[in-house]
Structures are given as C-alpha cells and as structure tokens.
Amino acid sequence: MGLLGYDFMQRALIAAALIGLIAPLIGVFLVQRRLALLGDGMGHVALTGVGLAFLTGIAPVPTALVVAALGALVLELVRAKSRTAGDLALALVFYGGIAGGVMLTSLASGKASTALNQYLFGSLSTVATEDIAWLIGAGALVVIVLVIFGREMFAMTLDPDVAHVQGIRTTRLGILLTVLAAVTVVIGMRTVGLLLVSAIMIVPVAAAQQFTGSFRTTAMVAVGLGLVCSLAGLTTSFSLDVPPGPTIVLIALAVFLVSAIAAYPVRRRRQRHPHPAEEHHHG
C-alpha cells in the first residue's frame, strides 16, 4: 500500500495502466500487418520530438506527439509509393530519429544525459501532473478511432486487395494505423521509454496468440496481459529501484516464454492432425 502513498507513483500507475491497455490493441494490428518493428521506428522519431521540447522549452508530451505523428505520415506516404522505398524509409527514420533526438537534447542543456535516459528507458518519477491529461486524452483518441475504424482496419490487415474491393480506403487506413502507433508510443514514453515501448505493443500479442483461436480473443487476452505486465513491472521497478521500462519488458517476455511452452503440446497436436474435419469424412 505504501506505493500508492506517493503522488508520483499514482501518476506512474495511471500512465502504466494506459500503455498496458492501449499498446496491445495497436500491436495486434501491427503484427497482423507484419509491421511488428514499426513501433520502434516511431519511438525513435518521438525522441527527436523530446529533443525539440528540451531545446524550445515546450512540454515534451505534446511535442513528441506532433513530431511522431508527422513522422508517421511521411513514412506512410513513402511506403505507399513503393515497397522497397518503404523499407528503406523505415530504416532512415530509425537513424534520423535517434540521432536527431540525441543531438537536440545535447544542444539543450547540461542535464541532458540523465533526462535522455529517462525518456529512453522510462522512469517512475517523471510523469508530471499535466502529462496525465495529455496521456488520457491520447489514449481516449486511440480507443475512439479504433471503435470507429477497427473493423475496417481488421479487413485491411487481413487482405488489402479484398478490402479494396469492399470499398475500404486501404492507403488512408494504413496511414491512420501508423499515426495511431506513433500516438501510442508517446503514451508509453514516460513509463516504458521510447526504446522499449514497441515491446509492450508486440510481446503481449505474441504471448496471447500461442493459445488463442481468433483475432478478437487474441486482442482481448493481449490487452489483459499488457495491463498485468505493465502494472507488475512498475511495482517491481519501484521495489528494486530500477528503471520501469526494462522491468516491464522482461516480465512480458517471461509471460511470452511461459505461454509458448504451455502451448507447445497444443501446437504439436495441431501439426500432427492439421485437418481434423477430414477425418470424419470417410463413408
């Protein structure tokens, strides 16, 4: 209980719960679209936003939001032009984002390296009171957009060509998904940190899909796992006095490992009898 006695811990728990809930919701679409590493790129771009905030004195969360969303937009426009250019664009965004972030932060002040570390790997004490409103606002935005466009996005990630023939604007939805990933990265930047935030989007999905049978249950189980991992990671990091980002991610990876091992017999059975219905078919 001692934990909730600290104001900063209350704010950190709210922030961790938000990212734990929202990151896997976006992650499940990214995995389906085979863009599991996209969140990483967005994290790097957001770092440039953080550097810019240091330099200009503007609040870091909204600055990172705007910069990451713009980066997402540019990336998707290049990807829409060509597949190979898109792959390269992702790489360039990785490098440019992190170099820009470190450069701008270094230019800003002497305290840069500690501050930078907090943004890279998360920190318990940096969630400011005014951040909470931004984080909840951004989280609500992601959920509302998913309620409206989630089903179309599912059809688009399942097969973009078939989705096109259903009148779904696949390019625009792809852009929207990347922008949502960018917003999610910023929601996680305070607690999980920009280098590791992508893990909380992807690892709970990887753990869930070991034993789920549908997209919907995968998403729901992943959200549950994401929430549990980020709250457990945050409290563990408090008692061990280590950064929360790595703690949350290591707990998530442990959950993945356990679920992969537990699901092994199920998978083996499935491989041995891949088509159960056909067994009933004779005579």
Add this chain to the structure above:
Amino acid sequence: MSTALACRDVCIDIEASCILSNVNLAVESGEFVAVLGANGSGKTTLMRAILGLLPITSGQIDVFGTPIGRFREWGRLAYVPQRLHSAGAVPVSVHEVVGAGLISPQQRLPRRGDRQRIVDALAQVGLADRRRDRFDALSGGQQRRVMIAAAIAKDADLYVLDEPTAGVDAESQERISETFGSLREQGRTILLVTHELGPFAALASRIVVLGSPRGETSTVLYDGPPPVPDHLRERVWHHSEDVVMRAPEPGVLEPGAG
C-alpha cells in the same frame, strides 16, 4: 440483359513493359466466364485491373456501367483471392474471415443479422461446423471455401475468382463447383481466372483465352463457348504442370477406407 463488365481496348503496362494490349471483353449479367491462359499471359494482371487494383494505360474498364476508377457500388462486386495476404500472422477464426466480407465504410459497426449471414454462407460451402475453428487449421481447399463464403456473405452480383481450384483437394474442388453452380442458377455473374477449367468445364458458359500471338504482347486469342479450340490447347496447358494438385492424404479419398 445488362452488361456486368466491359473491357474496351484495354492496354496495361507495368514498369514500362507492355503486359496486355487491345483486350476487348464483355460479360453480360448472369454469365459464367472463365479467363484461361498460361503463366505470363496477363490474366492475373487483367483481373487486378478489373478490380481497380492496377491502373490501365489506355482503354476503358466499366463495371456495371461505371468506369472502374469511379466505381463505388462495391457491394455488387466480390473478389476471392488465392490466399489471404496475412494468413498465419495473428490467429483468425473462420467466422472472422467470413465476417470480414461484411465490413465496409458504409457498415463500420456490426449489424443485426451478420451472424446469420456468416452461418448461411458457411453452410453453402459445407463448412458450417468449422465456424469457430482457426482459419489456419483448415486444409488449403477448406481455406479457399471459407474465402468463397466471405464473398457469398457479401451477396454480390459479380464474383471475380483467382484460381479457385489450384492446389485444392478433389472433395473441395467438387464442393466449390457445386457452390458456383448454385450461384449461377441464382443469376449471379461469375468471372473466373484460371489455368485449368477442371471442375468448371460444365459450368462455364463462355471461355476467354489470353496469350501472345507469335510472341507479341498478350491479348484475347479466343472468346466463345467451351471447349478450348485445339490449336490453343498448348497455350493454356503449357505451364500448368507447376500448379499440379497437392496429393491428397492417403486414405482420405479412397471410397470405403474409413
């Protein structure tokens, strides 16, 4: 009878090389047309252009009287691919794959009756009992039938299918041709793109053979009733050995084996 699809003098270039030229093709409502051709004959290219997935260089493609670039009545057009783009990434259920056919910008939220539509569509392909299963746990042929069910759930007027029977076991082939037989009886229009007519030989009202006369750019070589004229047989069957059906599991198809 109205025209479901009309291609007029269609030429398609991909990255500066001409894939198809002067393709003329009209499909009337209620027709069952099979587009045949060897690998590289441009039949997949033509299909993608008809679906609005690929720009045409010149000519015009009208779907239900509207140029495909301005076509918006997507509910009337259904497409069944060979396989799903994302197969195997995140688990999806058979129910979800069929349900995806009902999603559109006009129908963002689930509607009452969606579930019944999905159940009915799956029953038409003989897979009602697999609704709750993982899509990737089904055999190739069953997966194809589920994708066909997704198109049926959409209740479209024109169905475009890409190689619906390539790599499909005999039982599923039979089931697929039965399904399309009944769609044809309901007056739906079907455009099939394939290497081999196979089980559709008896259903197709017309066949269109694409190929390149004397090494020139591919175009329509034959448009008329089946069968394929003798002098074109070589062109259609030329490369078909690389789509040889996967051998069925031993015992599954032998009568009385169970």
